Amino acid sequence: MADEKAQNGGTTINADTIASILRGKLDAMTAAIDTQDVSRVVEIGDGVARVSGLRSAMAGELLDFTSALTGEHVFGLAQNLDEDEVGAVLFGNVEAIREGDECRTTGRVMDIPVGPAMLGRVVNPLGEAIDGLGPMETVARRPVEFKAPGIMARTPVCEPVQTGLMAIDAMIPVGRGQRELIIGDRKTGKTSIAVDTIINQADSDMVCIYVAIGQKASTVATIRQTLESHGVLDKTIIVAATASDSAPLQYIAPMAGAAIGEYFMYNGADGKPANEDNPGRAVLVVYDDLSKQAVAYRQMSLTLHRPPGREAYPGDIFYLHSRLLERACKLDAAHGSGSLTALPIIETQEGDVSAYIPTNVISITDGQIYLQSNLFLQGQRPAVDVGISVSRVGGGAQIKAMKQVAGNLRLDLASYAELQSFSQFGSDLDRSTQAQLNRGAHMTELLRQKRFAALDVADQVAVIFAGNNNFLDDIPLDEVLAFRDGFVDYMKSSRVALRQKICEGRISDETAEELKGACRTFKKQFVAGRKAARRGADREQLEEDAIESAGVATTLEGSAASVAEED
Ligand SMILES: Nc1ncnc2c1ncn2[C@@H]1O[C@H](COP(=O)(O)OP(=O)(O)O)[C@@H](O)[C@H]1O
Numbered sequence: 154m155a156d157e158k159a160q161n162g163g164t165t166i167n168a169d170t171i172a173s174i175l176r177g178k179l180d181a182m183t184a185a186i187d188t189q190d191v192s193r194v195v196e197i198g199d200g201v202a203r204v205s206g207l208r209s210a211m212a213g214e215l216l217d218f219t220s221a222l223t224g225e226h227v228f229g230l231a232q233n234l235d236e237d238e239v240g241a242v243l244f245g246n247v248e249a250i251r252e253g254d255e256c257r258t259t260g261r262v263m264d265i266p267v268g269p270a271m272l273g274r275v276v277n278p279l280g281e282a283i284d285g286l287g288p289m290e291t292v293a294r295r296p297v298e299f300k301a302p303g304i305m306a307r308t309p310v311c312e313p314v315q316t317g318l319m320a321i322d323a324m325i326p327v328g329r330g331q332r333e334l335i336i337g338d339r340k341t342g343k344t345s346i347a348v349d350t351i352i353n354q355a356d357s358d359m360v361c362i363y364v365a366i367g368q369k370a371s372t373v374a375t376i377r378q379t380l381e382s383h384g385v386l387d388k389t390i391i392v393a394a395t396a397s398d399s400a401p402l403q404y405i406a407p408m409a410g411a412a413i414g415e416y417f418m419y420n421g422a423d424g425k426p427a428n429e430d431n432p433g434r435a436v437l438v439v440y441d442d443l444s445k446q447a448v449a450y451r452q453m454s455l456t457l458h459r460p461p462g463r464e465a466y467p468g469d470i471f472y473l474h475s476r477l478l479e480r481a482c483k484l485d486a487a488h489g490s491g492s493l494t495a496l497p498i499i500e501t502q503e504g505d506v507s508a509y510i511p512t513n514v515i516s517i518t519d520g521q522i523y524l525q526s527n528l529f530l531q532g533q534r535p536a537v538d539v540g541i542s543v544s545r546v547g548g549g550a551q552i553k554a555m556k557q558v559a560g561n562l563r564l565d566l567a568s569y570a571e572l573q574s575f576s577q578f579g580s581d582l583d584r585s586t587q588a589q590l591n592r593g594a595h596m597t598e599l600l601r602q603k604r605f606a607a608l609d610v611a612d613q614v615a616v617i618f619a620g621n622n623n624f625l626d627d628i629p630l631d632e633v634l635a636f637r638d639g640f641v642d643y644m645k646s647s648r649v650a651l652r653q654k655i656c657e658g659r660i661s662d663e664t665a666e667e668l669k670g671a672c673r674t675f676k677k678q679f680v681a682g683r684k685a686a687r688r689g690a691d692r693e694q695l696e697e698d699a700i701e702s703a704g705v706a707t708t709l710e711g712s713a714a715s716v717a718e719e720d
């Protein structure tokens with residue numbers, strides 16, 4: 154009663170009421186202390202600055218540098234926190250910052266603009282357009298480094314990312330939310346596989362992000378053009394830190410790509426956080442390539458005077474790559490069912506996968522696609538070594554029909570590889586070995602695909618089915634590809650319903666019979682067509698030979714005449 158009076162401006166006031174009122178005021182007060190710490194640049198070079206003091210700086214904090222010369226602001230990232238100095242990497246116009254310039258902490262982590270406006274554009278790792286098509290209306294910002302979602306927010310990989318390449322979709326399937334490494338020497342078709350995969354998303358709902366690290370600007374321009382001419386540029390974002398960009402920019406590029414992808418995964422179409430009613434998108438991110446990023450990080454770290462570890466890389470490079478790749482995931486329904494699929498690329502030297510960075514990234518990813526330069530040079534393209542390539546989780550994402558036929562394919566190819574090595578020594582092989590070798594050779598041939606010649610999953614199933622059911626064995630090896638492509642055309646034009654059935658579930662006995670019927674009909678056509686073509690070719694050849702021999706006769710006569718004239 155007395156308290157009430159006091160609060161209502163009554164007459165009774167005692168020490169307790171005053172204390173309680175004061176305490177209430179104190180509780181309500183928010184501490185608005187300016188935590189900015191200001192200091193000066195001691196040393197700068199190679200995009201790396203050392204700043205004295207800055208005791209309150211946090212690792213990874215965004216630092217704001219002001220150029221005394223031009224007054225412009227350049228941002229940096231606090232990397233090394235020493236006792237009386239902070240080492241930072243700078244982004245943007247590094248040249249503007251000189252020794253003695255001011256540097257202040259911001260209390261923020263580095264973030265970049267993101268949003269649907271970036272689709273179809275080429276941006277740098279700071280989220281700025283670099284394709285000369287004007288500014289973008291981005292709607293949000295996201296931190297470059299972001300904590301990967303925990304176990305409870307994830308679900309197992311369950312939907313496929315179709316690459317359109319039979320060697321991959323059948324045997325090393327990639328699922329949405331998976332991390333699948335593409336590894337091989339230079340010029341083995343790594344980039345091609347990634348770009349073909351993006352092109353194959355033309356009719357899917359995926360958003361694609363291609364992160365180019367340390368490549369030539371002209372290469373990036375070519376890739377952009379390729380994507381545009383195949384009609385997928387408007388669902389793709391290219392993040393480029395080219396070879397001429399600074400090491401810090403190349404270092405941050407994959408994280409920037411992940412941050413842009415996360416915007417689509419974590420948000421619905423309206424830009425609000427995704428949930429059950431507001432689904433997030435499926436995103437595919439290609440990091441091309443992480444070897445170059447590792448080299449950039451090594452350069453940066455050495456300039457920061459960090460102790461070099463194995464192969465002179467800094468000790469935390471494993472952590473860097475695992476943090477990055479852990480951000481790939483498939484979210485559960487409560488979080489909008491979005492996904493981020495990562496296709497990191499690693500370039501090896503002379504096929505050495507036991508070097509430091511390759512082993513690291515191999516152990517972080519859910520599977521590896523090994524590309525071999527000897528296969529590539531033999532013309533077996535895509536040069537996927539199916540014997541050692543794996544996908545540890547993607548099987549769950551394959552369509553049922555593919556799962557059914559792909560098991561046999563794997564077995565055929567494995568026994569082929571095994572037999573091939575010892576059949577070189579023996580000349581007379583028994584019939585079953587010969588049959589296995591023949592099957593393996595045909596199936597290997599079947600996996601060859603040119604660039605930009607993706608096969609739909611239904612067609613892949615149909616041709617593998619034809620192989621499994623002995624329809625290919627007596628086709629000459631050099632006609633296998635013609636058979637495959639002809640069969641695909643036939644299925645598309647004459648067997649639409651059957652093709653649809655393949656996509657819908659397991660191949661029932663009834664469907665299998667129907668498929669065999671289709672194989673038989675097509676094969677008859679094919680063999681007859683080939684025979685006719687061969688006969689035609691033979692006739693042409695005969696005619697040509699006749700003309701040629703007649704020609705030889707006349708020239709002989711001619712030369713005889715000229716010799717006579719000379720005499
Ligand atoms: N399946 C294929 N068929 C024919 N040529 C291919 C195929 N895959 C790649 N190539 C060609 O091989 C070359 C090297 O490919 P690229 O993807 O750039 O290799 P990497 O990224 O491993 O250095 C390119 O000229 C590309 O067109």
Ligand SMILES: [Mg+2]
Nearest residue numbers: 343344345441
């Ligand atoms: Mg490449």
